[in-house]
Amino acid sequence: MLIGLVGKPNSGKSTFFKACTLAEVSIANYPFTTIEANQGVGFVKVKCPETQFGKKCQPNHGFCLEGKRFVPVKIIDVAGLVPEAHKGKGRGNQFLDDLREADILIHILDASGRTDEKGQPTQNYPIDKDVEFLETEIDLWIKGILERNWKNLERKAKQTSLIKELAEQLSGLKIKEDDIKKAIKNLSLNEKGSWTDSELFEFAKKIRQKSKPIIIAANKSDLPESTENIKKLKKKFPDLLIVPCSADSELALREAAKSEIIDYVPGESDFKIEGKLNERQKKALEKIKKNVLERYKSTGIQNCLNQAVFDFLKYMIVYPVENENHLSDSKGKILPDAILLPENSTALDLAFSIHTDIGNRFIGAIDCKTRRKLGKESTLKKGDIIKILTKK
Ligand SMILES: Nc1nc2c(ncn2[C@@H]2O[C@H](COP(=O)(O)OP(=O)(O)O)[C@@H](O)[C@H]2O)c(=O)[nH]1
Numbered sequence: 174m175l176i177g178l179v180g181k182p183n184s185g186k187s188t189f190f191k192a193c194t195l196a197e198v199s200i201a202n203y204p205f206t207t208i209e210a211n212q213g214v215g216f217v218k219v220k221c222p223e224t225q226f227g228k229k230c231q232p233n234h235g236f237c238l239e240g241k242r243f244v245p246v247k248i249i250d251v252a253g254l255v256p257e258a259h260k261g262k263g264r265g266n267q268f269l270d271d272l273r274e275a276d277i278l279i280h281i282l283d284a285s286g287r288t289d290e291k292g293q294p295t296q297n298y299p300i301d302k303d304v305e306f307l308e309t310e311i312d313l314w315i316k317g318i319l320e321r322n323w324k325n326l327e328r329k330a331k332q333t334s335l336i337k338e339l340a341e342q343l344s345g346l347k348i349k350e351d352d353i354k355k356a357i358k359n360l361s362l363n364e365k366g367s368w369t370d371s372e373l374f375e376f377a378k379k380i381r382q383k384s385k386p387i388i389i390a391a392n393k394s395d396l397p398e399s400t401e402n403i404k405k406l407k408k409k410f411p412d413l414l415i416v417p418c419s420a421d422s423e424l425a426l427r428e429a430a431k432s433e434i435i436d437y438v439p440g441e442s443d444f445k446i447e448g449k450l451n452e453r454q455k456k457a458l459e460k461i462k463k464n465v466l467e468r469y470k471s472t473g474i475q476n477c478l479n480q481a482v483f484d485f486l487k488y489m490i491v492y493p494v495e496n497e498n499h500l501s502d503s504k505g506k507i508l509p510d511a512i513l514l515p516e517n518s519t520a521l522d523l524a525f526s527i528h529t530d531i532g533n534r535f536i537g538a539i540d541c542k543t544r545r546k547l548g549k550e551s552t553l554k555k556g557d558i559i560k561i562l563t564k565k
């Protein structure tokens with residue numbers, strides 16, 4: 174799972190990135206082997222099954238705070254996109270290429286209207302313009318990828334098919350052949366090619382909607398102008414997922430929690446003061462409480478990640494174990510792994526996601542909550558604890 178943070182300069186991407194990748198507890202390791210310079214690890218949050226069984230979990234990856242399990246996801250902070258980025262403005266194409274692998278994009282938008290389209294300070298900037306410009310930039314970037322190689326692609330398609338060649342060309346963007354077929358059919362495009370410029374754009378747009386869906390983080394919700402702006406934005410784009418948030422409030426809370434001044438579980442609506450505060454810290458925390466937590470019930474950062482992964486992409490968490498009585502691995506570690514899988518994944522999908530070898534040797538599974546035996550076609554539910562049975 175890779176989540177891309179996008180938006181114009183000064184909307185708060187780096188603050189959001191820092192906030193969601195700052196863990197209050199020290200973490201031994203991550204399940205990801207490749208982490209690039211602008212990548213980090215954030216977490217989606219779920220209720221940990223440990224509470225249901227009166228146990229304490231021991232996560233291999235991520236962590237658990239007060240019965241809330243934090244499961245790692247990769248986050249990438251893409252440097253500021255400005256209008257015409259797809260043409261290379263502001264090193265745009267290089268930044269956009271960072272997004273190839275992303276499953277979903279969170280558009281960090283300055284909802285206060287205090288930043289113009291280039292990232293300069295202003296007032297009353299119409300924030301709906303940002304939604305449109307950003308979508309268009311990404312659509313045009315995908316169109317550009319297609320255009321650069323279009324002649325070659327059409328020539329090769331004479332031997333194979335246009336759909337095959339498009340799938341090949343777009344495979345790096347996590348687009349499946351089936352999605353390409355659907356887009357072509359949907360737009361009634363000529364399957365042999367010879368598309369007009371606007372047909373190519375419409376195709377790129379469809380492909381983007383499928384492979385790089387965008388949700389909106391309406392950031393800087395702590396500023397007074399944001400309330401009205403967010404209301405208007407939701408009205409103008411009723412189909413978009415718009416989550417009010419305040420990245421720098423979340424960052425402040427996590428930093429305070431890390432230095433043990435407060436007790437705070439990311440995503441919650443309140444915190445408890447633990448340590449000694451100076452006047453400045455006290456004022457800052459009071460402001461966050463009043464302007465953000467009381468108004469929006471949370472800083473919204475955790476909501477953004479959770480909604481992207483669970484509500485939008487429709488993933489779920491399941492817990493594979495080796496010992497169904499202790500809910501542990503073979504060494505006795507309790508609920509050590511939390512795996513993100515698309516909803517409706519089967520027991521066999523889970524086996525393969527752990528290891529190809531386990532998938533190949535799969536003979537069945539046990540639902541540890543009900544003790545029911547599961548076959549390879551059995552679909553799993555969120556929060557399931559599963560023991561995979563394999564042949565020797
Ligand atoms: N009021 C307010 N300011 C924020 C918030 N998030 C970020 N900022 C400020 O916005 C400015 C730009 O933030 P930055 O993360 O560097 O933006 P980027 O260019 O998109 O990476 C900085 O001064 C941040 O402190 C927020 O939630 N509320």
Ligand SMILES: [Mg+2]
Nearest residue numbers: 186187252253
């Ligand atoms: Mg930045």
